[in-house]
Amino acid sequence: MVQSFNLSGILNAFRLIANPSLAMPHIIVNDIREIPMASLKKHGIKAMAFDKDNCLTAPYMSNIHPPFKEAWDRCKDTFGKDNVTIVSNSAGTLDDENGKEAQALEVSLGVHVLRHTDKKPSGGAALMSHLKIPHDQIAFVGDRILTDIVYGNLNGNLTIWTKQVISEKGDNKPALFIRRLEHHLVKMLHHLDIKPSPHPFYTNKVKQ
Template sequence: MLFRPHIWIKNVLAIDRAFVEKYGFKGFILDLDNTLSMHGNPAAENGIFEWLDSMRELGVKMVIVSNNTKKRVAPLAAKLGLPFFSFGCKPLPLGINKAKKLMGLPRKEIAVIGDQIFTDVLGGNVSGIRTVLVEPFHLEDKLGFRFKRKLESIFFKRDYSKLERK
């Protein structure tokens, strides 16, 4: 099922040593907006820097693949100390494949991690890479996002009622 994530967690901060070892992950292809940072926010969410350090200590390679512009992605990626590909074209495998090549890891050791089913999860699944769906840090109020969330909730009964609205 191309729209179904392999693993569904609250957010990346739930990923720890036990998680990495359980699934045998050695590399993460990370979405940016709502996965590491609130959409459009120039800063990362609380705990992200420490989490990235903990993953680096475990030897996990990480690359950001975002569909957003270089102007949006580059400054935050620099702050986070991560390589990135902007205009990632998810769910097409373009950016994901570039990230995979950069990490030099086989598919089975990589996870695509993101908050959107139609870009992150679908993109990982069509690339033959396991996917981890996170709940967005903050819900978007823009109509397009609401439409996508609605579609997602129809497909997956994703319950946003418990999530905080900004």
């Protein structure tokens, strides 16, 4: 299934001019295997939300990327599968006819796939409504800056950027181009000493 045009992602990019911190992740890892699940829980994170494509699976695939299986199982064991959610810009959206892909993902990944009408970085209220957990006790994980990381920061989540893509095979061409720009954007913001949005876990981590 191919994603439809994401106008929200384009319009929300202009927010970065006024607040570039929205594009800065609190934690940067290569992939989900490096996420410190136990430490997150120890510091008060109670739920994990993930993008799907190139974060958990290859683009438009429904099975967990095989090298990530142990880390994925550890995440569900640490937080409980009811507190782990997929927020995709394809599965579970209006692009997903009758929610068929969302249902298939729930079977293959073993967690809930959020049904939502507004694509990331908009639509944070749907995740809050589903999890019923305070926003700062949710970590959001994704490979895209202008959708996933901005989405999480707009919602007051702890944001985790998985910078190493699983595969570019099958990904759409605009995503390939924008992803490269996003990597340059993060490097530039680091150079300008732009800090992520305030978050209790991030503050405590820096102090340690």
